[in-house]
Amino acid sequence: MNAIQVLRKTIEFYRELGFEYLPLKSSALRNLAIGQTSESIPASVNPHQQVSEDTCSYQLNKEAVLDDLRNEIGDCRRCKLYKGRKNIVFGEGDPEADIMFIGEGPGRDEDLQARPFVGDAGKLLNNLILKLGLRRQDVYIANIVKCRPPNNRNPEEDEISICSPFVERQIAVIDPKVIVCLGKISAQVILRSKNAISKLRGNFFSYKHIPVMPTFHPAYLLRNPKDKWLTWEDMQKVLEKIK
Numbered sequence: 001m002n003a004i005q006v007l008r009k010t011i012e013f014y015r016e017l018g019f020e021y022l023p024l025k026s027s028a029l030r031n032l033a034i035g036q037t038s039e040s041i042p043a044s045v046n047p048h049q050q051v052s053e054d055t056c057s058y059q060l061n062k063e064a065v066l067d068d069l070r071n072e073i074g075d076c077r078r079c080k081l082y083k084g085r086k087n088i089v090f091g092e093g094d095p096e097a098d099i100m101f102i103g104e105g106p107g108r109d110e111d112l113q114a115r116p117f118v119g120d121a122g123k124l125l126n127n128l129i130l131k132l133g134l135r136r137q138d139v140y141i142a143n144i145v146k147c148r149p150p151n152n153r154n155p156e157e158d159e160i161s162i163c164s165p166f167v168e169r170q171i172a173v174i175d176p177k178v179i180v181c182l183g184k185i186s187a188q189v190i191l192r193s194k195n196a197i198s199k200l201r202g203n204f205f206s207y208k209h210i211p212v213m214p215t216f217h218p219a220y221l222l223r224n225p226k227d228k229w230l231t232w233e234d235m236q237k238v239l240e241k242i243k
C-alpha cells in the first residue's frame with residue numbers, strides 16, 4: 001500500500017470503530033504522511049513500506065485506540081447519571097484479552113475507585129477468573145453504563161441507549177474470542193433481548209459474530225450462592241470456546 005492507501009485504510013479503520021474524527025495527534029498525522037510511525041499509529045502504517053491489509057489491521061494499537069475512546073468520553077454529561085457519580089468507570093484489562101466480561105454499571109466502590117468490579121461482587125468475579133486459571137489482568141472488564149446509577153438502581157433506558165455505544169466500541173476494539181455478560185441488564189442490552197437471565201444463561205449467542213455467554217451477575221451469586229455451580233458450568237463452556 002502507498003501513503004494515500006494507508007491513510008484511507010486508517011480512516012476507514014477508525015470509522016468502523018465508531019470514531020467520527022481521526023483520534024490522532026497532528027504530529028502523528030504528519031508522520032503518517034512522511035512515512036514515520038508513532039506510538040499511536042499501527043507500526044505498519046508506513047507509506048514507504050508495502051504492507052498487506054492483514055498486517056495493517058493486525059498491528060492495531062488497541063491500547064491507544066481505547067485511550068482515544070476514553071478521551072472522547074471525557075467528563076461525560078451526556079445523560080443524567082453524571083450528577084451523582086464521583087468517577088467514570090471506563091473499564092480495564094488486557095486490550096488483547098480472549099474473554100471480555102461486561103457488567104451492568106458501577107456500584108459504590110467502583111465509583112470511588114474508578115475501576116470496574118472492585119467491591120464484593122468484584123471479589124467473587126476475581127475468584128472465578130482465578131479458578132479458570134487466568135488472572136484478572138488477562139481479561140477485559142467493562143460495564144454497560146460507565147457511571148454509577150443512584151442507590152445502585154438499574155440503569156434506565158435513556159442512560160443505556162446513550163452509554164452503550166461506548167461498550168460496543170470497546171468490544172469492536174478488543175474483539176474478544178468470547179463475551180461474558182454478567183447479569184440480566186448486560187445480557188439483554190448486548191443481545192437486544194427481553195428474556196430473563198435464567199432463560200439466557202448457559203447458552204451461547206452471538207454479537208456481531210462474537211460468541212456471547214450470558215451468566216448470573218456476581219452480586220446475584222453473593223445472594224444465591226447455591227447457584228454458583230451454574231455459573232461455573234457456563235464458564236467451562238467459555239473455556240472450551242477459547243481453546
Ligand code: URA
Pocket residue numbers: 103104105106107110115116117118121122143219
Ligand atoms: N456491578 C456491575 O455490574 N459492575 C461493576 O463494575 C460492579 C458491580
